[in-house]
Each structure stands twice: as C-alpha cells, then as structure tokens.
Amino acid sequence: xxxxxxxxxxxxxxxxxxxxxxxxxxxxxxxxxxxxxxxxxxxxxxxxxxxxxxxxxxxxxxxxxxxxxxxxxxxxxxxxxxxxxxxxxxxxxxxxxxxxxxxxxxxxxxxxxxxxxxxxxxxxxxxxxxxxxxxxxxxxxxxxxxxxxxxxxxxxxxxxxxxxxxxxxxxxxxxxxxxxxxxxxxxxxxxxxxxxxxxxxxxxxxxxxxxxxxxxxxxxxxxxxxxxxxxxxxxxxxxxxxxxxxxxxxxxxxxxxxxxxxxxxxxxxxxxxxxxxxxxxxxxxxxxxxxxxxxxxxxxxxxxxxxxxxxxxxxxxxxxxxxxxxxxxxxxxxxxxxxxx
Amino acid sequence: xxxxxxxxxxxxxxxxxxxxxxxxxxxxxxxxxxxxxxxxxxxxxxxxxxxxxxxxxxxxxxxxxxxxxxxxxxx
Numbered sequence: 001x002x003x004x005x006x007x008x009x010x011x012x013x014x015x016x017x018x019x020x021x022x023x024x025x026x027x028x029x030x031x032x033x034x035x036x037x038x039x040x041x042x043x044x045x046x047x048x049x050x051x052x053x054x055x056x057x058x059x060x061x062x063x064x065x066x067x068x069x070x071x072x073x074x075x076x077x078x079x080x081x082x083x084x085x086x087x088x089x090x091x092x093x094x095x096x097x098x099x100x101x102x103x104x105x106x107x108x109x110x111x112x113x114x115x116x117x118x119x120x121x122x123x124x125x126x127x128x129x130x131x132x133x134x135x136x137x138x139x140x141x142x143x144x145x146x147x148x149x150x151x152x153x154x155x156x157x158x159x160x161x162x163x164x165x166x167x168x169x170x171x172x173x174x175x176x177x178x179x180x181x182x183x184x185x186x187x188x189x190x191x192x193x194x195x196x197x198x199x200x201x202x203x204x205x206x207x208x209x210x211x212x213x214x215x216x217x218x219x220x221x222x223x224x225x226x227x228x229x230x231x232x233x234x235x236x237x238x239x240x241x242x243x244x245x246x247x248x249x250x251x252x253x254x255x256x257x258x259x260x261x262x263x264x265x266x267x268x269x270x271x272x273x274x275x276x277x278x279x280x281x282x283x284x285x286x287x288x289x290x291x292x293x294x295x296x297x298x299x300x301x302x303x304x305x306x307x308x309x310x311x312x313x314x315x316x317x318x319x320x321x322x323x324x325x326x327x328x329x330x331x332x333x334x335x336x337x338x339x340x341x
Numbered sequence: 342x343x344x345x346x347x348x349x350x351x352x353x354x355x356x357x358x359x360x361x362x363x364x365x366x367x368x369x370x371x372x373x374x375x376x377x378x379x380x381x382x383x384x385x386x387x388x389x390x391x392x393x394x395x396x397x398x399x400x401x402x403x404x405x406x407x408x409x410x411x412x413x414x415x416x
Binding site: 278 | 398
C-alpha cells in the first residue's frame with residue numbers, strides 16, 4: 001500500500017463548479033467558458049471552492065484520476081484557478097492581517113516562536129494521546145492523508161526560488177523528508193505505512209471524497225504559497241512554523257497509538273517526526289527563515305504571515321474535528337466503514 | 342568553502358538543542374554505537390528529552406533558555 005501507487009478514483013463533485021471541472025478534465029483540453037458558477041460560500045472552507053482548487057493543484061502533483069494531463073497548463077483553467085486563489089487569498093488576509101513589519105534576521109526564530117506559543121486552543125494531539133478511540137485516530141489519519149501522502153512536496157516548489165544559505169537549509173530539511181536517499185524512509189511512505197497498520201486504504205487520493213473543505217484548505221494553503229514565487233516568504237514561514245509545532249504533537253500521537261495497543265508499524269511515522277522535526281525546526285526557523293530575511297529584509301512580513309495563516313487555518317481545522325467528535329459525529333464528509341478500505 | 346571547515350560542526354541553537362553536522366559517530370561511554378540514520382542530528386541540551394541523547398522538542402515545554410554562543414561564567 002504505497003503512495004507511489006497510481007491514484008484511484010476520480011473524486012465526486014461537491015457543487016456546480018467542481019462538477020463542470022471534473023467533466024472537462026476527463027477529456028482533451030479546451031478553452032473553458034469563464035462565465036462559470038463560482039462558489040460564494042466561506043472561502044476558507046467551502047466544499048466546492050476547495051475541491052475545485054485542490055483539483056487545479058493536483059494536476060501539478062500526482063494528477064487527477066481520469067484527467068487528461070494536458071490540462072495542467074491550459075490557460076483558461078489557470079484563469080479559473082487564479083479566480084479561486086484570489087477569493088482564498090482575500091479570505092486569508094481578512095483572517096490574518098498582512099502587515100509590513102520588519103524583523104531583524106537574527107530574531108526571526110523568536111518572532112516565529114511567539115506565533116507558535118500564541119495558540120492556546122484545544123489540542124488535538126493531547127486528545128489523541130489521552131482519550132481518542134481507534135475510530136477517531138483513523139479519521140485523523142484520513143484528514144492528514146490529504147497532505148501527508150505528498151509530505152514536503154508543496155515546500156519543494158520553493159527550492160528554485162531560493163539561493164545561498166536558505167536554499168541549503170531547505171535542501172537539508174527536504175533531503176530528510178525524502179528519506180535521505182532511501183525510498184522506504186520517505187516520510188510519505190512512512191505515513192502510508194501508518195495508514196495500512198490501521199487498516200486504511202493508503203493509496204494516493206483514496207479518501208479524497210471524505211475529506212472536508214476545511215481540511216483541503218490547509219493543503220491548498222501550501223500549494224498557493226508554493227506555486228507563486230511572490231509568496232516565497234510565506235511558504236518559508238509556513239514550513240518553519242509547521243516544523244516548530246511538530247515534534248511535541250507527534251510524540252503525543254505516537255503515545256496515543258501505543259495506548260491503543262498499536263505497534264511500530266503504526267507509530268514509525270510519528271516516532272520519526274519527533275526526532276526529525278527536532279532537527280528541522282531549528283534549521284527552518286534560524287537558517288531558512290532567518291537566512292531568507294537576512295538576504296532580503298522585505299521578506300520578513302510574508303514569513304510571519306505564512307506562519308500565522310498556517311496557525312489560523314490549523315486552528316479552524318482542529319476545532320472542526322474536535323467539535324464533531326464531541327458531538328459524537330464523524331469529522332469527515334462520510335464516516336469510515338469498519339472494513340474500510 | 343567547505344574544505345576550510347572542520348569535518349564535523351556542532352551548533353548550539355538558541356534555547357534549543359545542539360545540531361551536529363558532518364561525518365560524526367555517536368557512541369555510549371562503553372564504545373557501543375548509538376544508532377542514527379540521520380545526516381544531521383539534534384542532541385538534547387535541556388535534559389528533558391524522552392529520546393536522549395537526541396532532542397524531542399521538550400525544551401519548549403520547559404521554556405529552556407540558553408544562548409547560541411558560549412557562556413562565560415553564568416550567574
């Protein structure tokens with residue numbers, strides 16, 4: 001059950017726009033009529049908007065099952081994507097004001113730490129460590145699979161946009177994410193192993209139809225930042241905060257899985273991240289983010305904005321999941337079956 | 342350039358671990374190897390890690406403070 005396996009099923013539409021896009025993608029590219037029914041719901045979680053945007057981005061990653069690959073650079077589809085991105089980015093700016101603050105390069109790690117420490121909301125990892133049941137842990141893995149089966153890929157888009165010290169720092173992190181030259185140590189592969197250990201289908205994209213917009217938004221955030229050179233500061237800040245808020249929660253997830261009687265096959269991904277991210281967080285905050293600001297002080301504001309938008313969207317995602325579980329409901333669009341699969 | 346630097350570099354990160362880069366080897370006091378697959382490792386500096394000698398991020402929970410440079414007789 002490796003994520004290297006081909007994507008499985010074409011996803012189901014979630015509204016008028018995604019239905020039109022999925023219909024179009026199945027055939028040869030043509031110039032889309034841009035007078036489309038664009039979704040008007042909450043641009044931070046709308047199902048139709050975030051599935052549509054996710055599909056646009058997936059063409060640049062592992063592809064959309066059943067889609068003609070030539071759609072990737074079809075100008076009219078890029079225009080659709082741009083319109084969705086504008087709404088998403090505007091909503092992000094409304095959620096997290098985008099300042100023009102300057103931070104000295106040697107204090108970027110401290111400014112990022114302040115953002116990490118500011119989140120005092122409910123902790124999903126503490127819940128998993130202490131009391132989550134197996135059903136909840138399986139749902140948690142399904143949510144995370146939207147990113148974790150292509151872990152590190154959105155940040156790799158930044159590599160050709162960087163040079164010198166911050167580039168070396170990003171390569172140092174990514175080399176580790178990609179297994180240090182060993183395919184079985186690629187973090188995405190370790191995640192697939194954890195899914196398989198919990199009886200989940202670990203094929204790339206297998207659960208997309210169950211993953212809500214509030215979760216897809218956290219992945220679209222990385223693709224938006226990664227695919228636009230003008231947002232290179234934001235993708236760097238995103239990675240730095242991601243790494244800085246990783247080792248402790250992953251230790252909690254591993255302990256939660258062991259509490260439920262699961263073995264190394266299930267915990268390897270989380271154990272690996274405790275040790276790996278304790279390295280990465282320093283490299284990302286000091287050498288990557290600090291190094292980028294040292295080269296170009298104007299990057300500071302976007303580094304912090306990228307970090308803050310990650311914290312804000314993750315908070316919304318975490319609250320969604322915990323609210324659903326507290327209400328005794330599934331946090332997914334459709335519950336997992338016992339045999340799923 | 343790289344050839345002007347020692348083979349192994351140890352960097353104390355502010356309020357965090359010691360990062361070790363280069364062709365290092367870690368052994369216990371009896372000469373037994375301590376296994377790591379990583380090219381760069383973070384060694385615990387706060388004492389609270391659950392995976393010593395490696396760092397697990399616990400320094401953040403205990404608000405460990407230490408400079409990146411050398412101390413000269415801390416008060």
